[in-house]
Amino acid sequence: MNAAPRLEALRKRLAEDGGPAALVTQTSNLLYLTGFEDVIDHGINAACVVTDDIAWFYTDSRYVEAAMAAAEGTGWDVRLQKENLYVEVCEALQATGATTIVMESSVPYGRFKFVSEQFEGSVRVVDQLLEEIRQVKEVEEIERIALAATLADRAFDHLLGYIVPGKTEAEIALELEFFMRKNGSVGMPFEPIVASGPNGARPHAIPGERPVGDGDLIVLDFGARVGGYCSDMTRTVGVGSVREEERRLYDAVLEANEAGLAAVRAGMTCFDVDAASRAVLEQRGLGDLFTHGVGHGVGLDVHELPIVGPRSKHSLRAGAVITIEPGVYVSGLAGVRIEDLVVVEPQGHRRLTNAPKDLLII
Ligand SMILES: [Mn+2]
Secondary structure: OOOHHHHHHHHHHHHHOOOOEEEEOOHHHHHHHHOOOOOOOOOOOEEEEEOOOOEEEEEOOOOHHHHHHHHOOOOOEEEEOOOOHHHHHHHHHHHOOOOEEEEEOOOOHHHHHHHHHHOOOEEEEEOOOOHHHHOOOOHHHHHHHHHHHHHHHHHHHHHHHHOOOOOEHHHHHHHHHHHHHHOOOOOOOOOOEEEEHHHHHOOOOOOOOOEOOOOOEEEEEEOOEEOOEEOOEEEEEEOOOOOHHHHHHHHHHHHHHHHHHHHOOOOOEHHHHHHHHHHHHHHOOOHHHOOOOOEEEOOOOOOEEEEEOOOOOOEOOOOOEEEEOOEEEEOOOEEEEOEEEEEEEOOEEEEOOOOOOOOOEO
């Protein structure tokens, strides 16, 4: 992907901030800023240094050859870290006359402290240094997220033929992962959630040895990663004879999901999208059982901006990719969550998750 416009967007942001040098070290930000897809993994030791006229990519000997190849023709100057990355970055920046460094606010404190001690000038953190820019996706980014979403849809369809009473949550989670990785997911954006029966009442339950059985609802929350981009979806299915009480919960959550989706369009506040979905559950007296926000942005990270929740200050922008995922959680009994991934458009949204949403009974 051509990442040059992203570098320019960061430079514009720095100019508005008085022209500090940016020192970027968080993995998904490095990936976004450089577009070095076949170089940057989650274990990489690397940093980008950006000013008006500098674009340095520092990394160590394990990555440098791949980085040089990726950087060809991009304007990035790849620099080999010899001993200590941050000592070398600070010395090089010092030599350019730079007086201020900004880092991501998500940087580990130890790293921030070390850079602050090394650099003879001011070092500060900036909220959403790149995350703000990352909200609005380029066409090619949306294409990749859509591919990841389609792969997850296929995995769900596959599971419908795999799940039978007696399979454990852990087996189902493994089958999900196996299917997605076999069909093109590079790793997993997050550990799949398979939460059956009362375990479903824990929104982020860890799949365990519980076998699924008659009367259970099973919450399946998972995603794939294609071309570096994540997808995220949730479906809740029933096993055998699902009771009336659980069916009512399901119908309410489905209606809340549809109400949330109907509220999505560019310019809408995230608060209002959350409220539109939440109101459905509140009207049914289930508001207290919905214990999280309605959704979040998805991209290189599975959770990114904007946050779609009751305290959110964000507004939806065209080209943002978000989830709509209301749920209800009844302690000791069951959980229901239905999550779709959508692209925000000027007049509405485009769904990237297309798996069926009627209550499917296995
Ligand atoms: Mn999600």
